[in-house]
Structure formats: C-alpha cells, structure tokens
Amino acid sequence: MAVYSLPKTFAPAEKLDPIIERYKAFRLLSLKQSPESFSSSYEREIAFPDETWIKRVCGPLSTNIIAVSGNPTGSEGNKEQERDLLLKEEWLASLTLSGPFDKEAAVAMFKNNMWIESPSIIMGDEIEFYFGLYAMYVAPNARGAGLGVSLVEYAKEKALEIVGGKKTRLVLVVDFDNIGARRTYEKGQFVLNHDYWFDDTRCGRAQRTQSAVMRVDIGGPDSLRKNTTP
Template sequence: MASPHPPLGPVVPIPKPIPLSTDLEAIVERYRDLRLHGLKVDPEAFTSLYEDEVQFPFETWKSRVENRIARTLVAVDPETNQGEYIGEEPYTKELSSAFAIQRLLRQEWLGIVTIIGPVRFSEQSDDVTATSPKPQIHTAFIKDRRYQIPDPSTVENRDLSDAHAIFLIVGLFILPQARRRGLAGRLVEASIKYVREEARGKKASKASISIQVAPTNFAAQGLYERAGFYAIVMNSEHGEESVMGLEMEVNLGSEV
C-alpha cells in the first residue's frame, strides 16, 4: 500500500548561469507557470497580483531567474517523469550546476521560494531625528514606499566584510496537492542555510532575514515563527500597514 506521506524530495537551487538557452527557456517557463499558478490559487501568499504578472513578457521572467542578487530554490518531486526515484537529498550549495539543471528539467516542481540579497544594513540613517524611528531591517528593500529588488550593479560586489547583511524571502508557494508534507518548512530551512552560507562567503559579521506576510495569513505566520522568526511592528510611514513583518537573525557560527 502506498505511503500516506510520500518522500519530500530534494530542494534544488536554480543555478546561474544556465549555459544552454533551451534549458534556460524551459526553466524560466516552469518558474513562470508555477508562480502564476500560485498568484491565481493563493493570492494572499504574495504581495503581487496575478492580473499584473500574467502580462509580463518572457524577458521579465528571465531577468528574475537570472538576477545576480536573488536565488530561487525549488522543491521537486523525488520521482522523475519516468517514475524513477532519485532521492530526497536536502538543499546543498555544492550541488553541481549540471545536476541541478537535470533535476529541474526532469522532475515536477512542487514549490518555490526566492531569497533576495544580501544588502548592507546600517542601523544609522541621515533621516533619523529625535522624533523619527530607527531604521528597520525591511527598509533596506523599500524605495518610493514600495518593496523593490535592488539593482545588482549597485550591491552585488559591495564589500560586506564585518557588515550586517540583510536578506528578504519572497514568493514562498507550495502546490495545494503537495501541502501538509513539510515542504514549506523544508524550503524555509533551506533558505536559512543559503543565507548563512552567503553571509559567511561575504565575510559579514551578522545576517538577518526579513519576511512580510498578510496579517490574515496565519498559516504562514505560524510556519515562520516555528522556524525562529519573530513578529515586528513595522513603521507605518513606509505605507506597509497591509502586511505583517517577521525577522530573524541567522547564527553564522552554527548550522542549527
């Protein structure tokens, strides 16, 4: 009798670069299709709208996959399209690009999450006055009162030695039929591991992750809090009253 709890399958990072244009196009299409499906069936999991993103040209989706300061992790089915079981190894940065591409092309995508960063965070600001609040972590990703992905040319090669490195998790989505199997938790754990490795590689002294969710999305709030995130009060001056903020500081000296 089939197990009521199928194997979780591995978490595979979308590699960069993807040498073959045909592979790149296929992976971009898979990313686009899963994200649009998520926006349609579970809109409260996102800060974007299906009606907006469905109109994006292919080049916009391609730029997201290739963004040099963002990494998308994919939870895939442990069985290939031919029914061959090929394991459920957890996420690892050392997974070869060719092997990652093979898995992303051969296996069904069950969920995705994207980590943006790192960017340098300063606890001081020229705008801080006696009456203005201290900058919050999430403000590193806000421009013109909206969350925006930083321009890679302005941050990717910036020296982060001994700096506080900030990351933003966005777009976590699991297919409805694949839920209640621990996949969301595995993607969050993989994201934390990715942040730890990136911050160490950049020689940062401290690393933190920021997440924003809808105030009514109690399942997401619980998921992140179980992983070690804590709720914050967000500065209303940034126009973010419609979201709830969560943060966590990542221990750079430990794998737990």
C-alpha cells in the first residue's frame, strides 16, 4: 500500500487528465457505496461539469490524498512513477485536505463548508494556519487495515509541509454516532472540540443529526523541539 497526494500540475498538461478522471470515478463510487457518509450525493455530483472536477484536483486550497494497492517504486518524489502507480493500481481510500487558511478565511470556511455557526469556539490564539479535513472514504474491501489512520497521518505531514512547519490546526466534522470514524481520528491525535445538531437531509438518516467537531494542533516551535530533543 502507498499513499500519495494527487498532482495539481503536470508537463505536458494532458498527462493530468487521466488522474482527474480517476479521481472523479472514485469519488462517484464512494458516494454510491456509502451515501450515508457524505453531506453530498451521487445524484448531485454526477451532474458536475468538467470544470468542477478540475478545480477539485488542481485548486490551490485542495489536496487530495489517495491510498493505492501497489508499493512505492523508485525514488521518493518521482512524479512520473507516482503518476504511473496512481493510474495502474487500485484506489483503496481517499481524504481531502483543504487549506491553508488564516484566521479570517478559516471563519468563512468553517461557516460555509462545515456548517459551524460559532467558529470562535475552534480558534486558537497561537494558531497561524487552519486546514479542514473532508470526505474520508475507505473502500469496503480495504477496511480494517488501518488505511484511515495512514491517510490522516499523511494529511498532517502534508499540512506542515505546505505551511513550513508553523503552528497549525486541522479541523473536521464527523457524525457523532460514527464511532469507527471517530476512533480513526482519535488515533491521529484528534480530540473532540464540541458538538452540534443539524437538519439532516441524507437518505436513511434521522431528521436531526449530532455532529462532532474534532481538531488536532501540529507544528510550531514546541513540535520542533520535541523532534530534535535527544
């Protein structure tokens, strides 16, 4: 198993098209197989124009993380080999890292994309950047192997890489009764920040659902000292 973030650019540009199509197919499959796990739906996203899928993969504030069935080959960071593996091997799991956002942009993101009415509850005085985690999905045939934890750890490392190791908070929203998902995030050091109720329109769900807002803080000088202490 290998974990990669999808490339946002490639030369020539046409080489990115099959990656975008593969992402689209996997996302639609996840919505079909586990509709209760997402706030969106297959019917909504199958109607998206190509521009929407391109933006999801190539947008500056969106990093899509994918676990594939094959093993890494060659040197780390070889984009051609990573692309070949992403196209050749079976996709097993996915997670989207959204950001980075400064405090002002994070408030808008929490309200508009995570439906959190009181973002001040999540904000931290020493936090320089914020990211959101979305759309965790593990294919049925790959569950129970720890892929969710691998995706979360990769997302944390990627976030620190993007912001140069500065103090950062990752935030996610998960159904309170989704014990399996919450345990996965807890293994990645996420803690419950607060919970709230919302009107749930998803198929098979009750009219009102309780959501858990979870967060983890990473990076900053304290983290650097821990990593360099003998």
